[in-house]
Amino acid sequence: MAEQNRRTVRDLRRANRSAVLQRLYFEGPMSRQALxxxxxxxxxxxxxxxAELTEDGxxxxxxxxxxxxxxxxxxLRVAxxxxxLIGVDVGETRVRIELFDAALTEIxxxxLPLTHQGYDVEVIVRHIADGIATVLRQGRVTPDRLIGVGVGVPGILDRGGPDGAVVHGQTIGWHAVPLEALLREAVELPASIRFFINNGxxxxxxxxMWFGGGRGARDAVIVLFGSGVGACIVTDGAIHGGARDSAGEWGHLTVSVRGRRCRCGALGCLEAYTGAEALLQRWQEAGGRLPAGTDExxxxxxxxxxxxxxxAGTAPxxxxxAILDETAEYLGAGISDLIxxxxxxxxxxxxxxxxQLxxxxxxxxxxxxxxxxxxxxxxRVTIDLGMLGPDAVTVGAATLPLADFFAGGGRRAAPAREAPDRTPPAGWRTVLEGRTPQGHTRGAAAG
Structure with missing residues (x-):
């Protein structure tokens, strides 16, 4: 009974610390009286x-x-x-790694380009390891200051096995890739630093939802439109997910029975009509010409x-x-299913x-x-563009360990195989003003 009481007191203290941290982070600065x-x-x-949080820095x-x-x-504010935090975006033509402070200001x-290697697992793991070492060195940050590393990847994640997060990315040729175990082996970080891997x-x-166009909404859908397409579904303030995390694999919704073949191998997927790769293929099939060596x-x-x-003197x-209008119709039809x-x-x-489109x-x-x-x-729905630019996946990846940090009351949890989504309540304010689409490169694959 005494042990149970001690756990109860500890849990209450953690919840109180978490409440103060989250309120100050998303609505601060605030006074003690307002808290x-x-x-x-x-x-x-x-x-x-x-007093505790101040003493802890x-x-x-x-x-x-x-x-x-x-x-x-x-x-008061969160220091x-x-x-x-480190956010990693495993994208379509490169791996992007960003180091942030706790306010998610880029440090x-x-x-690192993927070029001809595509989604070779060994290349991507090495890129992530090299990129993490690079940003820590450039930022003059020692690993012990890290709250955690978040990684956004294409595909479905399974967290139920002994190797931690395992990725099933059918469109990129990944079948049960033990990415978390591979990263732990390749990345030179203390064992106490956790990896939080999720769909891009x-x-x-x-x-x-934290910093952009979703602030204040309880029910939303965020569409990732890249080489492939995917969607993040938020209901009652919580992002859908569980032991097997995906983006609902919306891009592989069938929109045309016996239609175009998708990267996943099936026929008639939404991605086969709206993904950038398929979009350019359709244009070329209709007579469009791309310069040699053109990337997506x-x-x-x-x-x-x-x-x-x-x-103005050139006719469209x-x-x-016609290709763009057809793409808009397929995309609108796919969004109507989500609605x-x-x-x-x-x-x-x-x-x-x-x-871009x-x-x-x-x-x-x-x-x-x-x-x-x-x-x-x-x-009741509004349809708009995201606010955080095409490289927002790295920001989102960095929020994965930050959310866990807040949920733990500002204390780093011991390494664990499972890193569940914990989305703080709505009513948040942006701390990322200035992250606009201009001047940035491409985001993650939807897969």
């Missing part, structure tokens, strides 16, 4: 928790605010120097230029226009291709999504 009503804790509990003063007739009140970045679309979704990103740029010439290419199934308040389109496709996508949806759920 009481905001967290539901008594003034005594707030004082004790603030997790909180710092952030100025003063005038009070009504009394002494100015000290504002950006309280720890560092250092490394990008879900990492993007968490970033948009520059190919999409060429397609947009053909359909919407920058020179009708083939390019009918989940009745979201918001649908956000992100990923490098989504943000979005300004030209969004009006048509909205129209088609409304046309194919039931009237009631269609009447």
């Amino acid at each position: 009481g009503p905001a967290t539901g804790l008594s003034s005594g509990s707030v004082s004790n928790v603030v 997790l909180l710092e003063e952030a100025g003063l605010v005038e009070s009504d007739g009394g002494r100015p009140r000290t504002l 950006p120097t309280s720890g560092c 250092a970045r490394a990008e 679309a879900k990492a993007l979704g968490q970033a948009e 990103e520059s190919g999409v740029t060429a397609l947009i230029a053909a359909a919407h010439p920058p020179d 290419d009708p083939v390019a226009v 009918n199934l989940f009745s979201p308040e918001r649908v956000l389109i992100g990923g490098w291709a989504g943000l 979005g300004p030209h496709l969004l009006p048509a996508v909205r129209s088609y999504a409304t046309r194919y949806s039931l009237a009631h759920p269609a009447g």
